[in-house]
Amino acid sequence: MAKTRKPRTRIPKDQRRNLRFWAEGAREDILQPHLDGYSRARDVGWVAEREYLQRVCNEFHARVSWRLPDHEEPVLGPFDPEAVIEEEELDAEEERRQRERIELLNARIRRWFIYRISRRHRQTAGLDPRKDPFALLLSQLSGLSVPPKARQAYQQFMRESHAEKIAPVVVERWAAARADNDPETVGRKEPKAGFRARIAREVFAALPQSEKDAIAKRAKDEAAEAKLQYEKALKAPPPNTPEARQACLDRLSDFMAPILRGIYDATGCQSTLLVGGPMPKYGGDLRTLHVAYGRNKTAGAVHFPQWNRERFNTNVLKFMTEYLQTVYTPADCANAALPTDLLQAKYTMPNDDLDSNSSDEEDDDDNTDASDDSLGAPPVKKQRRTKPRTAATGPPLPKSTTAGTAKRKRPAAVQLPSSPEPSRQLSPEPSRQLSPEPSRQLPPEPSRQPSRQPSRQPSPEPPHPTHTTMETPVGVITFLDPTAGIPYDELTDQQQRDRNVLRNKVFGEMFRKDLHDKFGGGPDDVSPPAPPKAAKPKTNRVAKPRRSQRISTTLTAEPQEDDMDVDGGPQSPPASASEPHTPVPDDDMEVDTIVDGSPGDTQIGPNYDFNEELDEEDDDGIGLDGEEGADAVNHQGDSRDGPTSISTTPIDTPEAHPSGSEPPECPTKAPQWFVHAREQLIMVNLGPHFHAALTAWTRLELACKFQTPGHSLLTTSRPDIVTKWIVGARGQKQPAKPAAMQPDWRVKDDNGRWTITEEYGGEWDDKLLHWGPNGLLSVVAGLYFWGCGIVNQPGLHDDWESAVLDVCWILEGLASFHEQFKRR
Incomplete structure (x- = not known):
């Protein structure tokens, strides 16, 4: 059984060495009812705080005489704020003592309020951002992730010296294992990670001890530096650059979905988050986006924004946009736009006259108030090119479904449009390749026809590869790759994932076509559906849906319409915007x-x-x-x-x-x-x-x-x-x-x-x-x-x-x- 703690006996006030608990007793009865009001006034501003504190001090001095010592308890009578207080007749010395005493008590009263407000809102975990739940929650919105732990020494060695010291040994051992028909090599053309790691350990073990210690030290130093940068990012205020703010807006739906679900679980009430302001990826135009959780009990089971889309657009979104026009100036909108440099324009809007071959660019009848709600100038439409600039190489490119997967440098001689152009529009077709040198002037091409004899035209640099060829279980496949020509090991983690996604898309199309050619079973091969069977008669009841x-x-x-809506523009929200799965x-x-x-x-x-x-x-x-x-x-x-x-x-x-x-x-x-x-x-x-x-x-x-x-x-x-x-x-x-x-x-x-x-x-x-x-x-x-x-x-x-x-x-x-x- 837990041991109960005895209450500590208070030292009499006249025997205390400090002023702790000076207001305990009748004085605290005067101040305590005003704690919430003073806290609200303090949040409003210093003027409201001063006025509220003055009213509290007036009540305190009206009920407690300034002559009463601190250790004596006052006898409190009823307080009438409308009553007139008669002034005392004091000489100069007594007036000085009264003024000093009142100033001292006023300062005590203010400190008493501030101390208790700070105790009420204390966040002890805030001293360490890694233990502050609010800081960790906001880090998800800003995209911060906990750095990985320090690598082991041999892992650091693999990262630093794989191509020079480990890869040759791996190739030699793998060839020998395949020659010996090792079971580990059956059905594989490349070694697994465990095979490479085992060889890396052997090579690392043969290194001098001093070199191994140096590698281990570098691994610890890199982990410590990553941890330091992570802690600095947690403590630092969120960046206000357009790129950082647009990244937060892209993560907003996934960030808010569990919170809205928690609100519903705790309160039983549905909620809708409405956010509006200058959107960086729309050139700083005033737009709104919303995330809704919960459905109604109609047959369609729709969310609040979908219940009556026309009324929601007019009465909510458009009204919100009109309010935003009173909040942001045209200068604020211009500063919020992403840079127009094509190398950095990851989130810029596509030109309406370009065929992006993307599912994100479909027209949405529910978001038709872009021109009414936008403060910026309408985008300048670009004339579509009718002749290819260079000869097309490789197979036809698949339709792009990911924004920002291809980035190409535009020559300086090309006139940039006034509206931002997305990077995903730069390579919808292989015939629209541009020169990799931004400062190089293009040679004059009156006919704009691709040369039939490219060998006769000297080129200062070989063309940049646009396709990657890989071997798969169904054969060799070639696909469009923004990082073509770069070895797989030299790509970043995100670039490796993007390349794998592009490979899998082409692989899946080939696989489905191969099955259709081999076994048939297309839409024309299926026999027509048989007539439906007569339903059994029901008696006095209708079967409800199961x-x-x-x-x-x-x-x-x-597919239904996503709940992550952006007014007046193409929508490409995460799938979890409407409701978390x-x-x-x-x-x-x-x-x-x-x-x-x-x-x-x-x-x-x-x-x-x-x-x-x-x-x-x-x-x-x-x-x-x-x-x-x-x-x-x-x-x-x-x-x-x-x-x-x-x-x-x-x-x-x-x-x-x-x-x-x-x-x-x-x-x-x-x-x-x-x-x-x-x-x-x-x-x-x-x-x-x-x-x-x-x-x-x-x-x-x-x-x-x-x-x-x-x-x-x-x-x-x-x-x-x-x-x-x-x-x-x-x-x-x-x-x-x-x-x-x-x-x-x-x-x-x-x-x-x-x-x-x-x-x-x-x-x-x-x-x-x-x-x-x-x-x-x-x-x-x-x-x-x-x-x-x-x-x-x-x-x-x-x-x-x-x-x-x-x-x-x-x-x-x-x-x-x-x-x-x-x-x-």
Whole structure:
């Protein structure tokens, strides 16, 4: 039991050596009621503080005589601020003593207020910005990140001397390992990071001790310097440059989304953040942006700005812009604009007459008041070039979807437009390349036609490469790269990420085209949809939309308008501007209880009707609180971006096929993500075994009511069993199926294969209790892509069929388990 502390006995006031607690007692009763008022007056300014302090001192001196010693308690009577105070008749000496005493007491009263206000607002963590939660919160808006810890000595050695001392040894060792068929080299053209690090440790260990100590010291010094700069940035005021302010505006939505969510969780009230002022990336024009959290309960489930866009634009945004015109002067707007230098114009607006090939530049009917709200001059439209400046080299460039990914230097002879031009507009086509030297004058070209004999025209410098060629599992690919010609190791982390994104985009397009050419299954190959099945008659009630059909997923949701709106201009906000994505907790899910029937009485046969099962669920579904399922849902807790309750008719045939030669029918009320997944999985007919697995998966999703939970399938060893199937789709043999995805009670036979029995030997654990688009669908998709890869190789069918039977056995057991659980 905690020890209680005894109250400390106060020393009598006449025996104290200092003036601590001088106002304790009746004097404090006079001052305490004025503490809040004095604090507010102090926040207003020194004039308000002086006036309020004068009123408090007048009351104090009216109720406490100036002749009374500090250790004596006054007898307080009622105070009347309208009463007239009679002046005392004092001689000169007494007047001097009275004046000095009153000045002393007034100073004490002011210090008493200031001390208690500072105690109330004390922030002890503010002395150390790393422990100040407010400073750390603001650092997220300004983009500051905690510096990494000091590197180890060999890591510093790799960073400093990789090309000179480590890379040659790595190349030599890797060639030797490949010649010896080392398992670490199988299927790889380049060594892994662990291989390079192991060699770096060996080379580092052979260095003299003095050199190793010097490298370790440099690593510590760099970490200490990074930490010092980070702490200085935390203590320093935020920078006021246009670049820094625009970067903060870009992070504002992600910064405010969890705060607005917290406001809703704590108060239950929805909130909308409205920000306005000169926006740097719009040339300093007065614009507004807003972030809203929460949706209404209409059928569209929209946010406050989307509820009535016309009224919001007129009554809120335009009114806000008119107010901003009284706050900022044209000079303030001009100073807030980003520099017009194309090398620094990362955020400048694109010219309206240029084709940017970007999804960010689509016209938005909801933001049409740019010309009315802007103080700056309208942008000068630039005449589009009809003839290429230089010959085009390389394949056609992909459409740009990222602002600021390509930067080119403009020659000095080219006239700059009056309006800022974005860097992302400089290279939409390979024929619009400019000279890399900004000070070099272009030679006169009357016809502006590319030369057919470039070798006859001497060039002082070789052309700057614009494309990068890389080897991938599907072959050699070439793609537009702003950093072309620079080795990968010399790029910054951000440049490496940008190059990887560009590579993956081209790789994905080639992969999808390759699948279409190999297996078909395009839009023209799909049979027309069958007529919808007649709905079952309902009696005295209308089925309300199910919870599983109201939860949207980022995989299949139709895009809605973002909540991060910028008036009068193209929008390119982060996806999380409207509402932070939060997994829906299990207790918000709807639980259906089937009253009729007993566990295990559902039989999946040739004539099993998935649509009939869905209709029965709609009749008997109840919510957690005893209400109907549709009424027991917390709409505000949903993190949805679009409707998913689209009714879909079967794609191929309305009935299941007993022979298994055709896939099972699609449930009529299946959500859109299920319909899209099924369409992909039936493009190629892989036979009855795969169709049986597809039927078992359909049973599982149907028993789980097509819900989209916040959890997903275990990702242990996922690159071997799922990623290679989905991304590569070229598997020629069965990957090693991880034991982590098998139930603990399952055993293998003498041949090392998992046993398939008539009964299941235990309970299903959490490793396989995953449904929805992030669940066991990935395993079924992996089987599909594997089967497509060996469709013309009969010798490899046995392993695939064995894996299909194994997965089908597990899916049927899980489906039966969920069907029984649903009827409890």
